[in-house]
Amino acid sequence: MPPTRSFETEAPPSAFALSPAGTEMAAVLKNGKIQVWSLSGKPFRSWTGGDSPAGGLFYAGERRIVAVTGGSVAVFDATSGQRLLRWDAHARPIGAVASSRDASVFATASDDGTVKLWKGDGTLFRTLRGGPGEMQAVAVALAGDRVAAAGSDTNVYLFEVRTGALQHVLDLDMSCFALDFSPDGRLLAAGSVDGRVTLWNAKSGASIGVPGRYSVPVSAVRFSADGKRLAATGVSINPSTAETEARIWDLSSREVTTIPLGISTLNAVGFHQAAHPVVVAIHDRTISVWE
Amino acid sequence: MAFALSRRDLLEKCAAAGLLLLAPPLRAFELAPFFEEGALAPKKPTPVNELGPFYKKRSPRSTHLAPAGAPGLPLAVSGQVFDTRGAVLPGALIEIWHASHAGVYDNQGYMYRGQLSAAEKGAYSFESVLPGHYPDRVAQHIHFMVSAPGHRPLVTQLYFATDPAFEGNPDKNYVKDRLVQSRELIRPVTLDGGPGAPRALVTFELVLETA
Numbered sequence: 001m002p003p004t005r006s007f008e009t010e011a012p013p014s015a016f017a018l019s020p021a022g023t024e025m026a027a028v029l030k031n032g033k034i035q036v037w038s039l040s041g042k043p044f045r046s047w048t049g050g051d052s053p054a055g056g057l058f059y060a061g062e063r064r065i066v067a068v069t070g071g072s073v074a075v076f077d078a079t080s081g082q083r084l085l086r087w088d089a090h091a092r093p094i095g096a097v098a099s100s101r102d103a104s105v106f107a108t109a110s111d112d113g114t115v116k117l118w119k120g121d122g123t124l125f126r127t128l129r130g131g132p133g134e135m136q137a138v139a140v141a142l143a144g145d146r147v148a149a150a151g152s153d154t155n156v157y158l159f160e161v162r163t164g165a166l167q168h169v170l171d172l173d174m175s176c177f178a179l180d181f182s183p184d185g186r187l188l189a190a191g192s193v194d195g196r197v198t199l200w201n202a203k204s205g206a207s208i209g210v211p212g213r214y215s216v217p218v219s220a221v222r223f224s225a226d227g228k229r230l231a232a233t234g235v236s237i238n239p240s241t242a243e244t245e246a247r248i249w250d251l252s253s254r255e256v257t258t259i260p261l262g263i264s265t266l267n268a269v270g271f272h273q274a275a276h277p278v279v280v281a282i283h284d285r286t287i288s289v290w291e
Numbered sequence: 292m293a294f295a296l297s298r299r300d301l302l303e304k305c306a307a308a309g310l311l312l313l314a315p316p317l318r319a320f321e322l323a324p325f326f327e328e329g330a331l332a333p334k335k336p337t338p339v340n341e342l343g344p345f346y347k348k349r350s351p352r353s354t355h356l357a358p359a360g361a362p363g364l365p366l367a368v369s370g371q372v373f374d375t376r377g378a379v380l381p382g383a384l385i386e387i388w389h390a391s392h393a394g395v396y397d398n399q400g401y402m403y404r405g406q407l408s409a410a411e412k413g414a415y416s417f418e419s420v421l422p423g424h425y426p427d428r429v430a431q432h433i434h435f436m437v438s439a440p441g442h443r444p445l446v447t448q449l450y451f452a453t454d455p456a457f458e459g460n461p462d463k464n465y466v467k468d469r470l471v472q473s474r475e476l477i478r479p480v481t482l483d484g485g486p487g488a489p490r491a492l493v494t495f496e497l498v499l500e501t502a
Binding site for chain 2: 175193
């Protein structure tokens with residue numbers, strides 16, 4: 001299946017994010033810029049991210065873009081590119097950032113083994129710990145009441161935001177880089193390094209099953225707004241020559257749509273206008289979009 | 292990854308620096324010290340190092356991690372598990388995982404993965420092949436997670452002084468891999484076996500802190 005469109009960037013992206021509503025996308029380019037495009041590839045705006053190119057890029061709600069460099073966090077207004085906040089959040093590198101729908105709660109997962117919870121103004125209000133090892137992935141329920149964090153010890157830890165209480169420890173064979181709550185907070189999906197996509201009841205912690213399995217690590221999972229579909233993509237690491245694909249599951253019928261991506265080390269999945277699946281894969285300076 | 296040194300240059304440099312030990316072949320077990328009750332010598336805890344994304348639970352109990360005929364230089368690792376008082380920890384659970392000779396982890400199965408228990412006097416040993424290099428990591432390494440009741444789990448990695456990434460001088464060059472934060476984790480390599488069947492021997496002491 002050929003992409004719906006492809007376009008070139010002025011420098012290769014090193015980090016990439018699709019907005020939660022799938023209406024725009026942003027990348028850190030290797031020339032240090034942060035660039036935002038519409039889904040059609042129209043450049044909206046760009047700005048210089050800081051002294052050194054950010055290592056990771058994430059949307060916090062629709063209107064905030066979070067760039068991480070090592071253990072520091074910079075929050076930008078996605079419309080103006082204005083830097084709103086910057087602070088040193090962790091002593092070790094941050095691997096993932098996630099937020100509630102209104103960006104009033106956001107979470108940073110770090111190699112220091114903690115997940116820190118921050119208010120929208122950058123005030124720390126909770127430090128969460130799991131087992132030995134690093135925290136690799138994090139998801140915040142859209143309502144901002146619960147946080148899921150994936151440790152390199154392969155467990156997924158479910159916390160209540162208000163108290164910081166650990167509610168469930170979810171057991172996986174291998175760690176994951178991808179976590180997402182369904183919009184109603186009922187389900188949690190994880191994509192693991194061993195290629196499994198696993199679903200749980202996010203309230204009880206009960207496993208619902210494994211809708212699919214890739215032969216490469218899973219890099220992204222994302223629910224549709226109605227929670228009835230789940231999109232996931234693999235990534236070409238270990239080995240870097242492995243071909244991968246994106247899949248969109250209908251969780252009721254178990255029908256699956258597959259989009260081959262070839263070798264892809266940077267990609268994203270989501271749902272445009274919360275309904276239509278979107279897959280983005282990046283190769284060197286070329287961004288390819290499937291709608 | 293390109294290295295300026297030829298293999299011969301590197302081996303000669305490693306041997307000159309005492310990083311590669313040749314004849315007489317030393318049995319790793321014979322290198323390990325023994326401690327009698329009442330004569331304990333305190334030990335520094337083994338430095339911790341990243342767990343990384345490739346740990347896999349429930350690996351098989353095995354002391355032979357590589358599949359039969361796997362490519363790469365055969366490797367035997369051995370040592371003892373202690374606490375910081377210097378007491379041995381028989382029964383400590385040691386989980387080990389590393390990349391293949393080609394630098395690829397087996398995430399679908401359990402090749403180059405295994406777990407074993409420390410024996411009497413805390414001794415352990417296993418055989419595999421020397422791991423390869425892979426993108427995003429500069430140095431060859433083997434991951435360890437060691438647990439024993441009453442002790443904090445030890446998560447660490449073993450590196451090899453003969454690694455081309457260290458260019459024969461790990462004292463100076465260990466920082467080339469940003470994850471290598473302690474020179475102590477880089478161990479000398481002893482070659483034994485005949486000219487046609489070389490094998491690398493490495494000893495690696497594991498010291499756990501009390502919980």
